[in-house]
Amino acid sequence: MSDFVKKVYRLHNGVFHSDLGVMTNLWIVKMGPGTENSAVKIGDWIGVKWMSSICDACEPCHTGMDGNCLNGKISGYYTPGTFQQYVIGPANYVTPIPDVINSAAAAPLLYAGVTAYAALRKSNAVAGDFVVILGAGGGLGHLAVQYSERGIGHRVIGIDHSSKKELILNSGAERFISVDATESLSEAVKALTDGLGAHAVIVCIAHQGAYDKALDLLRFGGRVVCVGIPEGDMRPIASATAASITIKELQVVGCTVGTRKEAVEAIGFAARGIMKTHLRIEKLEKLTVVFNEMNTGTLKGRVVIDLSD
Template sequence: MASVEVPARHKAIVYDNPGTVSAKIEEIDTPKPGVGEVLLNITHSGVCHSDYGVMTNAWSTLPFPTQKGQVGGHEGVGKIVALGSGTEGSGLKIGDRVGIKWVAGVCGNCIPCLDGADANCTSVKISGYYTPGTFQQYALAPANYVTPVPDSLPSDIAAPMMCGGVTVFSALSKSGAKPGDWVVIPGSGGGLGHLALQIGARGMGFRMIGIDMGEKEQLSRDCGAEVFLDLSNYSRDDDGTNKLVEDVKAATGGFGAAAVVICTASNAAYAQGLKFLRFRGTLVCVGVPEGDPVPIATANPGVILTHELRIVGSAVGNRKDAIDTLAMAARGIVKTHVEIQPMSKLIEVFERMEKGKLQGRVVLDLSG
């Protein structure tokens, strides 16, 4: 096994009381790579809403509660510092900069894997959930599943692409929208939404409508929103929803959008989403609400068959999606709006996330 000097212990952020917003920095043993594995010195890790969901046990879709002592995080970028046996044919070498994604590894043999649906692997390993994640200075990863990072792409900008970027790239690809079509992004100023606007507008040629709170209008417009609708201008009752639907329809010439990609964990966004669509439009489910999600309000057979609507689920993306997303980022088509914070600020970041006060993505600097 080729290697460079690696410390015996390193700093990691662990969830010390899962079910609550609580974590602490600990020193833990630095692992050695096994067969087919590489060891990364991680310098940057994005903070995703999914990390919050895992930490607080807020997702009813996860089969088990998060274990105490779990190292969270799933958007990590760093350099390879050690190679395990059996990696000789991987093309990887010491010093290569690569990323770790939400999906840490897959079996490669089940039906979803064979169909390119990595996140739906029946034996999937998820970074930061029963697999040590990227909120630490050193982490193991399968050599066949890390994503090479282009030389021109800074690590802090690349890190959120490992989940946020690849997730919305995949979702937009599944939306059925064509260049020139209108696409609505609820949650347009968040970590997923601001990337979706850029990829949709600049990379795929869509006309984008952003929906979020007013303080996120400038970011949404900077990222490609041709139209922005401020949620604070609409009440939460049926009248407010109907007015929002009317405004989306008006912005699209009265027809509705070709696609709605839900980039927020809001039940309300799902309840409204189908109403934004035109004939044969597509609702793409991406954001995962906490607790028990409410049914999509208008998801009844009469509405769906009359307008021939589609509802599509999109779980992250596969290895090819990740490579394509990073290629877009390297070309300047999409750029993460990042706020850099030290490891010690993670809880503060989650508290701001709870209140919907984050714009773009927070990235942890793990060097300290």
């Protein structure tokens, strides 16, 4: 065991569209050598993020972009612990979980929650700005709605299938647009934004069609934040033409996952009761069923896997 690791017991594990359930709420049961002066101790509640460890030595780490660490280890790929009760994590990179957040609710926040919050920060939108969230009824999207509307003060327009309208509005969206009952999303968005379009669009859904429409929903100087990654052959964004980007001075940025600082901030919103995860809890044997729901797009909110005995 290295100088920076400890053993933690896992109660609940979130399930995510990447087929990774690596964000979790755990408590520490053993500290490794060299962690005597660590900020965390045995018995503390902590979370292990999608990026489970970083080197703290490369340029991304030194410039506040530790989520892009050149030597980082991704939970479930390079480190064991996904969907099991015990996992080893670095004492300097786990995220403290306040006692007011229960285990199941915390599990999705350290991937979906942090990513949603980081994407909103990258949007450059400020309080009062119009923000469109594509895929607003999904596990990541409904958290983005809450962080955006309730946490930051954006005016959120949630876009998704009509079956997810109630979840989206209950999450705090000011307006809802149904993709299956709207002929022109761009005209619908303009009608709700003084005829100009949104200041920012967050693409939470892993669907090429959503990206192809994203830039058409922006006003001048707007920004699209890419989060969901479509499967299959990679294709360019249809609406990202040189003319539209240049004339309207648009921007397109990506967001893989949040940083150490953003994880603490994202958890803080939940601790203050500003937002909560819409979730259901399943046992590990139901994991295949959950993945099938993801593949068919019928899953609402998040599913958390109960790993307790």
